[in-house]
Amino acid sequence: MSKQSKSLSRLLRQLFAQRFLVIFALIGTCLQVGLTVYLPVLIGRAVDSLLTAGFQAQLVAILGQMVLVILVNTLLQWINPLLTNRMVFGYIQQLRQAVLAKVHRLPLSYLDRQSVGDMVSRVTADSEQLSTGLIMVFNQFLTGILTILLTIVFMAKLDVLMLVMVLVLTPLSLLLARFIATKSYHFFKEQTQTRGAQTQLIEEMVSQESLLQAFNAQEEAIAAFSKSNEAYMTASQKAIFYSSTVPPTTRFINALIYGLLTGVGALRIMSGAFTVGELTTFLNYVTQYTKPFNDISSVLTELQSSLACAERLYAVLDQSDFAETGTAELSEDGLVGQIDFVSVGFGYEPDKPLIEDLSISIPAGAKVAIVGPTGAGKSTLINLLMRFYDLESGEIRLDGTPTTAYTRQSLRQQIGMVLQETWLKEASIHDNIAYGKPDATREEVVVAAKSANVDFFIRQLPNGYDTILKDNGSSLSQGQRQLLTIARIFLNIPKILILDEATSSIDTRTELLVQQAFEKLMVGRTSFIIAHRLSTIQTADLILVMVAGDIVEYGNHQELMAKKGVYYQMQMAQT
Structure with a gap:
């Protein structure tokens, strides 16, 4: 089974899990098609009644039946799309939810290889394209198939010879449409890929516009977008051109067939094998029979694009979750904070090791x-401690127990982390500070903000702690954003602290105040500080000097200065 067929089978299997909606939609569609096919019979009887004496009463009765059929059919045409839309959009909602939930369970090693714009395009544009294709399948494809089957039955009752002509000639248009659809599938797949790449490029440009202007890189950015836009346009043109040739080609073939059948039908009337009303009914059936082929060919083309989108969504769902090796729950009670790196080996690429056979012991409560x-x-090193990535060899022990023995969630709950890169969600300042402790009171949030020296500027904002931040807090300065992320740590203080360039964007005076608060916070807690400004870490209990994934020196400030090695050279370079 091809990859495309597997995606279609999987899609239908999941979609039909909504049994009741599927059953009601199928029943409604069958009734709608049945009434549509029955209407030409009434039209033929009305035409024949005009050729008989005293036709008025008979014609009125037939017209009454036609009005009833049309009214019921109209009602079904209103109800059926409601059922199919509810079914399709319900499935798309679940699919989007599943994909986004999957992202939170994927290893960072996989996400690092994906572009943000492409992932966003899968969840938004691809799922939207998939819903459009599914709606067409139920509203046009299924209706078309049922119409074809019923019209064949009714045409067989009227004239077998003319039915054979219809069956022999009309598949030509379907075969041609299928050939074109197969060709267009590859172009639609290329279109979705180039669209994802373009979305990523736009996201990068818009989010970093100030940087582009600072480096006068507007022309380069425009050129890069022009190249991406050209690729997307070319792929879209090829896909749309191939798909757009289907309707006119099939209509031309169907028109030729219709003209040929009309001529043969006229000869059958002259020979007495047909009545005028029966020919009218038969030609109506020919129209009804050939029209779905146009719809089906359009749906087949759209379905290729939808399946390409489904494949991209399923590709995310089929990725393996990060392996949860531990089951034990790590709690703060009894946690001392002794950390040992034992023969640790790791590389982001299997054949490119970054850390090899690293061993170091961190005493509990040490400032490292x-x-x-x-x-x-x-x-x-910090990412490995947080278990963002799994080790290739060795182990990391916490109080003598490998960190892999604990669940990731319980391990990370005991570690507080402040990164150089800030992230603020679209919510109030209160909610952003309370991100790690959603049930925090306003008083607790204010105390944390004061400890981070951020309370003053918050109170200058229009709504204070209730001010809504949007677009990652773009209305605030980089330093203000970083202070808000620091306040999160003061609100929910863990046993182990990690500060990765936590004060790099803060002015010197504010940094001094925050450093003083951190000094108090780190007492009795195992703390890791990553810093480029060496003046901020001279009071550390232990300083690890890393070069090319290996710890080449370690000790306190005085010991390392006395060695006059790498650390000494770094100090001299900064001072």
Whole structure:
């Protein structure tokens, strides 16, 4: 079974899990098609009645039946889309929810290889395209198939010879449409990929517009977007061109068939094998029979695009979740904070090791600073402690127990982390500070804000702590945003602290006040500080100097200065 067929089978299986909606939709569609096919019979009888004496009473009765059929059919045409829309959009809602929930369970090693814009495009644009294709399947494809089957039955009752002509000639248009649809599928798949790449590029440009202007890189950005836009346009043109050739081609073939049948029908009337009303009914059936082929061909083309989108969504769902190796729950009670790295080996790429056979013991309650050049592995060491990535060899022990013995959630609850990169959600300042403790009172939030030296500027805002932040707090300065993220730690103080360039965007005076607050906070807690400004970590109990994934020196400030090694050279370079 091809990948496309597997995606279609999986899609229908999940969609039909909504049994009641599917059953009611199928019943409604069958009734609608049945009434639509029955209407030409009444039209033929009305035409034949005009050729008989005293036709008025008979014609009135037939017209009354036609009005009733039309009214019921109209009602069904209103109800059926409601049922199918509810079924399709209900499934799309579940699919989007499943994909986004899956993202939160995926390993960071997988997410690192995906662009943000492409992931956003899958959840939004691809799922929207999929819903459009599914709506067309139920509103046009299913109706078309049933119409074809019923019209064949009714045409067989009227004239078998003319039915054979219809059955022999009309598949030509369907075969042609299928051929074009197969070709267009590859172009639609290319279209979704280039659209995802373009979304990623737009997201990068818009979010970093100030940086682009600062470096006068507008022309380069415009050129990059022009290239991406050209690729998207080319793929879209090819896909749409191939798909747009289907309707006119099939209509031309169907028109030729209709003309041929009309001529043969006229000869059958002259021979007495047909009445005028029966020919009228038969030609109506030919129209009803051939029209779905146009709809089906359009749906087949749209379905190719939808299946390409479904494949991209299923590709996310089919990824393996991060492996939860531990079942024990780590609690603050009894947690001392002794951390040991034992023969740790890790690399972001299997054949490119970054850390090899690293062993170091961190005493409980120690204030540990990690320094080194960019790319030395400082943040990687912290990522491994947080279990954002799994080790390739060795183990990390917390109070003598491997961290893999605990669940990730319980481990991370005991670790507080402040990053250089800030993230604020679209909510009030109160909710942003209380992100790690949603049930925090206003008094607790205010105390945390004062500890982070952020209370003063919050009270200057129009609504104070109830001020709504949007777009990652873009209305605030970088330093203000960083202070808000620092306040989260003061609200919910864990046993282990990690400060990754936590004060890099704060002015010197405010940094001094925050550092003093951190000093009080770190007493009795195991703390890791990643810093490029070495003046901020001279009081650390232990300083780890990392180069190329290895700890080349360790000790306190005085010991490392006396060695006159890498740390000494870094100090001299800064002073």
